[in-house]
Each structure stands twice: as C-alpha cells, then as structure tokens.
Amino acid sequence: xxxxxxxxxxxxxxxxxxxxxxxxxxxxxxxxxxxxxxxxxxxxxxxxxxxxxxxxxxxxxxxxxxxxxxxxxxxxxxxxxxxxxxxxxxxxxxxxxxxxxxxxxxxxxxxxxxxxxxxxxxxxxxxxxxxxxxxxxxxxxxxxxxxxxxxxxxxxxxxxxxxxxxxxxxxxxxxxxxxxxxxxxxxxxxxxxxxxxxxxxxxxxxxxxxxxxxxxxxxxxxxxxxxxxxxxxxxxxxxxxxxxxxxxxxxxxxxxxxxxxxxxxxxxxxxxxxxxxxxxxxxxxxxxxxxxxxxxx
Ligand code: GDP
Ligand code: ZN
Numbered sequence: 001x002x003x004x005x006x007x008x009x010x011x012x013x014x015x016x017x018x019x020x021x022x023x024x025x026x027x028x029x030x031x032x033x034x035x036x037x038x039x040x041x042x043x044x045x046x047x048x049x050x051x052x053x054x055x056x057x058x059x060x061x062x063x064x065x066x067x068x069x070x071x072x073x074x075x076x077x078x079x080x081x082x083x084x085x086x087x088x089x090x091x092x093x094x095x096x097x098x099x100x101x102x103x104x105x106x107x108x109x110x111x112x113x114x115x116x117x118x119x120x121x122x123x124x125x126x127x128x129x130x131x132x133x134x135x136x137x138x139x140x141x142x143x144x145x146x147x148x149x150x151x152x153x154x155x156x157x158x159x160x161x162x163x164x165x166x167x168x169x170x171x172x173x174x175x176x177x178x179x180x181x182x183x184x185x186x187x188x189x190x191x192x193x194x195x196x197x198x199x200x201x202x203x204x205x206x207x208x209x210x211x212x213x214x215x216x217x218x219x220x221x222x223x224x225x226x227x228x229x230x231x232x233x234x235x236x237x238x239x240x241x242x243x244x245x246x247x248x249x250x251x252x253x254x255x256x257x258x259x260x261x262x263x264x265x266x267x268x269x270x271x272x273x274x275x276x277x278x279x280x281x282x283x284x285x286x287x288x289x290x291x292x293x294x295x296x297x
Contacts, residue, residue, distance in 0.1 A: 005051040005063055009079075009164075011217065012046055012208040018062060020052055021211055027052060027060040035062070045071065046209045047078035047164050047217075070110055072166065075207040075221040079164055082112040083223060084156075086169035086178060089123035089131050089144070095170065096134055098227075100282035102168050103140065105224045107240045108232075111166075113140060114159060118174035120146040136276050139242050147177035157182060160216035164209065166223035175222060183212045234290055238266075241283055243275045257287060 008022030018029045029052050031044070044050075048068065052060040068078045083106040087094040099115065106113040117123075117131050128144065135142070143159070145152030156178070167175045180186055209217040234257055238244040244258065244266055252263035261267075269275040 005053055006060075007049060007051055007066075009209070009217065010044060010046050010048045010050060011211055012206060013044055014206055018044060018050075020050060020060065020062070021217070022052065024215075025058060026211070027054070027058050029060040029062045031062050045076055045078040046207055046219075047080060049079065072109060072111070072223060074223055074225050075166065075219050077164065077166065077207060077209065077219050080109070080111050080166055080219075080223075081163040082114055082159070083166050083168050084114050084116045084159075084178075086116045086118060086167055086173045086175045087131075088119045088173045089117045089127045090119060091122055092170070092172060093127075094131060094134075096278055097282060097285075098170065099134070100279060101227060101229075101286075102224055104240050104286065105230065106168075107242070108230050115140055115142040116156065116169075116178065117142065117144045118147065118178060120144050120151050121148040134276065134278065136243065136274060136279075145178065145181075147174055147181040150181060153181050157214050157216070160212065160214070160218065162215055164217045164219075166219040168223045179210070179218065182214075182216075186210070186212075229286060229289055229293070232290055234287060234294075237283065237287055237290060241279065243269070243279060244283070259284065259287070 006022045008020040008027065011019050011021050011026065016030065018031070020027045020029050044062070044065065049066040050062045051064040051066070053063050054060050070080060071078050072080045083102075085099060085102050085106070087099060094117075103113050117128075120128065131144075132142065141159075143152050143155050145156060147153075160182070167178070169175055208220045210220050211217060232240070235255065238258065247265040247269060250265035251258065251261065253261055256264050256266075258264050258266035266275065266280070270277060270280045
C-alpha cells in the first residue's frame with residue numbers, strides 16, 4: 001500500500017535511524033531496504049531532503065533522497081544555505097585576516113556568509129565603527145548582537161528562519177551564547193559548541209542539526225575548522241572575492257591577477273577606496289599562498 005509521501009529534512013542519523021523534520025514534527029525513520037542493500041547508508045546526511053512514507057505514530061520510512069545542492073565536510077551536512085561567521089567586537093578583538101579566510105571558504109562552498117559581531121554590550125563606539133568599516137558597505141551582510149542585552153537577536157532569528165545554517169568563528173567569540181540567546185532553554189553550556197571541534201581519537205561524533213523553535217536548523221558543531229586554502233588556481237581566487245567579481249572584464253589583461261599589472265581595475269578600485277585595503281591585502285596574501293603551494297607540487 002502506498003501512502004502519500006511527505007517531504008522533510010534529515011536532522012540526524014543515529015543507530016540506523018534517521019530523524020526527519022517535516023512540517024514541524026520529527027519522525028523517526030528507517031531506510032527502505034533498497035538503500036541498505038546498496039550500502040548507501042553513508043550517503044544520508046543531516047540536511048538531506050527526503051521523501052518519507054508514514055507508519056503509525058511518528059514513525060516513517062525514507063523512500064527517496066532528493067538531489068543535494070551542496071555538501072559541507074566540516075561539519076558533514078548537506079544543503080547548507082548560509083554560514084554565520086561569529087566574531088566578537090571586543091574581548092577578544094576580531095581577527096580580520098581570519099574573517100577574510102572564512103569568507104573565502106564559505107563563498108567557495110557556495111554558502112552565503114553573514115558576519116555576526118557579538119558582545120556589543122562590551123564594545124565602544126570605536127570598536128563598532130571599525131568592525132562596520134571592515135568591508136565596503138553592502139558587500140557582506142553584517143549584524144551586531146549581544147547575548148547579554150539581546151540586541152540584534154531578533155534580526156538573527158529572521159535570517160535563520162527556514163534555512164540551514166552553520167556557525168563558524170574562533171572559540172570564545174560567543175557562538176554558544178548566541179544559540180542560547182536565540183533559544184533560551186537550549187541548555188548549551190557556553191563553550192560547548194567549540195569543544196566539539198576537537199577531533200579526539202575515539203570520538204564518533206554524530207553531527208546534528210538543532211531544530212530551533214522559530215523554524216530554523218542550525219548545525220551543532222562549528223564549521224571550517226581547517227585554515228588551509230582550498231585547492232584553487234590563481235585566477236580562481238579572484239572569483240571568490242565579491243569585490244573583484246564586480247570588476248570582472250575591466251582590467252586590460254584578461255589574465256590579470258591584480259598585482260602589478262598596468263590598467264588593473266582592481267588596483268584602481270583599491271586606490272579609490274571602493275575595495276577595502278585590508279581585503280586587497282588578504283587577496284594578495286592568499287594569492288602568494290596558492291602560488292607557493294603550486295611550486296611545492
Ligand atoms: P564560543 O566559544 O564561541 O561558543 O563562545 P561562548 O558563547 O562560550 O562565549 C565566550 C565567553 O564570552 C563567555 O564567557 C560568554 O559569557 C561571553 N559572551 C558571549 N556573548 C557575550 C555577549 O554578548 N556579551 C558579553 N558581555 N559576554 C558574552
Ligand atoms: Zn586586474
């Protein structure tokens with residue numbers, strides 16, 4: 001007998017069962033036999049969209065997996081829509097070079113980055129100005145928040161709703177506190193999110209999507225724990241800087257790497273302040289890193 005299927009999202013897999021969120025309810029699902037026979041179990045990830053048929057109660061069977069739009073390796077999650085890059089305005093001071101590196105990773109994975117500046121209650125006007133000015137207006141979404149005063153928390157909720165989100169950022173930046181502010185009672189100890197990144201020898205971690213009450217799914221482990229640049233060619237690097245993409249085709253040379261070439265639209269934009277000086281310096285630094293990697297091969 002074929003019951004009408006329901007579409008849902010896997011939020012975690014555990015001991016052969018998959019927990020599938022569909023229309024606000026979590027169904028405990030087993031796999032249709034065809035998936036087990038083909039040893040396809042590993043290909044089911046949190047974030048995968050599936051079609052389930054319902055059994056009694058809140059049990060079901062996964063009948064079908066829908067195509068993935070992307071697959072993040074750390075944490076291993078499918079269909080990630082966006083990454084919140086969480087950095088504190090102060091204590092500790094933001095590491096802008098690290099922000100640029102994380103932006104590169106997210107854009108490379110085709111995940112939308114959103115910069116979340118935390119601890120606004122501790123920050124001076126000067127810190128806030130410096131953070132806001134770290135990108136030329138409009139190039140990257142930014143929100144200023146405080147888990148202490150709840151400043152900006154509603155805005156973050158609106159960004160998370162109906163999307164799959166990973167958090168990234170250094171330990172101590174306020175990721176756990178942010179999650180607790182978004183959903184009081186989530187009972188994450190502060191520091192807990194970051195501790196899970198430690199890849200202990202014996203840990204078989206089960207990555208999980210947290211289902212927050214305002215219809216949001218957030219990975220319980222932070223993303224992008226490696227800082228090595230992805231495998232790119234030098235020309236591909238520019239494609240990962242939105243500022244440079246905007247100027248595509250405007251340099252004299254098609255093969256321009258925007259370093260010392262004449263009539264380079266990127267160098268001109270930096271001089272005019274249309275591209276932030278620090279962003280350009282990060283670009284040059286990454287470029288050198290890629291070229292050195294190539295030489296070592
Ligand atoms: P994580 O390592 O990124 O998960 O950071 P935590 O959430 O554990 O926060 C690190 C420290 O910063 C903790 O002592 C928090 O209490 C503190 N903290 C986090 N967010 C805020 C905030 O908005 N305001 C203030 N004053 N402290 C915060
Ligand atoms: Zn150029």
